[in-house]
Amino acid sequence: MNGPFWCGVDVGSSYAKAVLVDAEGEVAAEAVRRTGVAFDVVAAALRADLLGALPGAAAEGIARTVATGYGRDNVAFADGAVTELTCQAVAGWHLFRRAVTLIDVGGQDTKVIVLGPDGRRKSFQMNRRCASGTGAFLEEMAARLDTTPAGLETLAARGGEAVALSSFCTVFAKSELLSLIRGGRAVEDIALGVYDAVVRRVVEMAPLRDEIVLTGGAARPGGVLVRRFEAVLGRPVLVPAKPQMTGALGAALVAMRGGEASQ
Amino acid sequence: MPRLESTTRMQALMAEAFRECDAAAWDPGRRVAWCSSVGPVELLRALGFAIFFPENHAAMLGASRAATDLIPAASAEGYSPDVCSYMTSDIGAFRRGVTALSRVDPSITAVPRPDVLVYDTNQCRDVLDWFSFYGRQWGAPVIGVSAPRGVGEVTGDLVASVAAQIRGLVQPLESIAGRRLDAGRLREAVAVSRDTSILWRRVLSTGEARPSPLTFFDACVHMGPAVVLRGDPRSAAYYEGLLAELEGRVARGEAAVAGERVRLYWEGMPIWGRLRDVSDLLARLGACVAGSTYCSSWVFDALDPDAPFDSMARAALELFITRTDAVKERILAAEARRYSVHGIVFHDAKTCPNNSNCRYGMPGRLAAGPGVPSVVVHSDLNDLRLHADEGVRLALEAFVEQCAEASP
Secondary structure: OOOOEEEEEEEOOOEEEEEEEOOOOOEEEEEEEEOOOOHHHHHHHHHHHHHHOOOOOOHHHEEEEEEEOOOHHHOOOOOEEOOHHHHHHHHHHHHHOOOEEEEEEOOOOEEEEEEOOOOOEEEEEEOOOOOOOOHHHHHHHHHHOOOOHHHHHHHHHOOOOOOOOOOOOHHHHHHHHHHHHHOOOOHHHHHHHHHHHHHHHHHOOOOOOOEEEEEOOOOOOOOHHHHHHHHHHOOOOEOOOOOOOHHHHHHHHHHHOOOOOOO | OOOOOHHHHHHHHHHHHHHHHHHHHHOOOOOEEEEOOOOOHHHHHHOOOEEEOHHHHHHHHHHOOOHHHHHHHHHOOOOOOOOOHHHHHHHHHHHHOOOOHHHHOOOOOOOOOOOEEEEEOOOOOHHHHHHHHHHHHHOOOEEEEOOOOOEOOOOHHHHHHHHHHHHHHHHHHHHHHOOOOOHHHHHHHHHHHHHHHHHHHHHHHHHHOOOOOOOHHHHHHHOHHHHHOOOOHHHHHHHHHHHHHHHHHHHHOOOOOOOOOEEEEEEOOOOHHHHHHHHHHHHHOOEEEEEEOOHHHHOOOOOOOOOHHHHHHHHHHOOHHHEOHHHHHHHHHHHHHHOOOOEEEEEEEOOOHHHOOOOOOHHHHHHHOOOOOEEEEEEOOOOHHHOOHHHHHHHHHHHHHHHHHHOO
16 A cells, blocks of 8 residues: 555644545544653654554655644644644544534543534634643543543443532542542442533533534543433434544544645 | 834833833922823823823733742732732732833832822722722822723713712822812823824724734734823824834735734733734734734723813723623624624633623624634733643634634
């Protein structure tokens, strides 16, 4: 497979993701790594992962690369950089082809992006200067419950009655967890309450009127976060097959269009 | 971005004004008044006061990125970090014995000691708290105007009420100044302010041109004389020169932002400690902030030398910051049209609720009604602990991309 391919690299705060698309815009290869602290190194490693997954593929077969995410300006081999809001919008339109509202629960921030019926972004909202409602919140709460983010979801899946966390602040929420543990609440119910806290923060960011598409590493299809969103919104939530990859996919599609953000 | 040639002249003029005020503070024959930035300046000019503007000083502390380190000194005295960071950084500077004026002229070692502090609460209550701190420090009288806020229609009754309060300042100010108010000098000061205001409005209006010859960030710097030298003929003379330079740029089609492709409007306070960074970021993206509510706050259309008190009152009441959200919404929609902008950047300044106009649904109403898109950046005027570079950068870049998509 010699290409041509178009490459998208999404260097997020927790994970870096990369996608190659072919001339039909179909995903040819994808890769994920922990971001770490050397953005340029992880980006280069991801590109090697992509090429390694395609027998016969070489860097010369990549016609254009666009970077996105927090480390978008650190991808030395990228031909351009575009924000993840644009990339998520491009991927959302590519995958669903209708007016939807995208919710991307990222590691460091959460975004709500409204797509119009023409696929253009109508508006967007980001969380304020606070980790509540983000993947970082889940990571912090998991650590307080002495488990991993995956372990937190396992616990929450066994929860029955979600504990209501009153705090908007991640640091205060951690101390609130201590009180709940001390009070003898079931850790599974506390874990479920952590997910509800994320959902509550997100639904207050913008009116969620259209169909909802949930993306981000925590938005596992059929997972707890998706189910809690559906419970709060009272309607099904759409989730792409690879919700963690949509930023990188969007970047690859932007690369395919010559690096312009236009839909 | 090409530097405006007038900048050097402006800096010299500002330094001159600061030196004069400092000299007055050391001169037993002179009296110094501190005044809130949209207070009754003309009255003070007519009575011969040297005038110092603490808000200008606080903005200098912010722009020099000194403010964040100074605020804790005020917090330690019980001034919450949630209240106006102009006030807390200024009080912190006082407590630490430093002044931003030293950066302009090292021979100035302190803010000029006031003989009187004159406020107008048309912008916020914090100016009164701020001035009261210094009043207690120096035993100086704190007097001023308690103006109505949330003004819809500027009615005759409101004007009469505020005008009466301004008239009420005359006698105590005369006592402090040691002279009687000369009606002719007051008319003259109001006339000079009006002339300055007209010129400043014309300067800002050059931003309507496409491409714009100046940005909001330029205007934040060049508004200095409109604030500090209001009612002083030197300010009008300065703006004549600046206007000529900008009109020359317009005639030649010279852009403040090379390759201007997106036009924006700024609503709210500047982020003083990141003024250059945000300016450079938007310039790199080809986005020009062509207009702002902030810089328009020193346009006083109502000033009339033939009715000094009533017109000063009306001018203070007509200010954007003092109005209801319904009026502000109409003004913003009109400004968006006037400057042909793609959208509005709302600055939600944590410590300045009175000039953060996105907190009661305004962005949504402007999108749903006149169809003006916007983005909200969360930061602060002076406290950089409340500013997240990455978040602000991402929001602005994403909004510029959205605007560019909307009109390729």
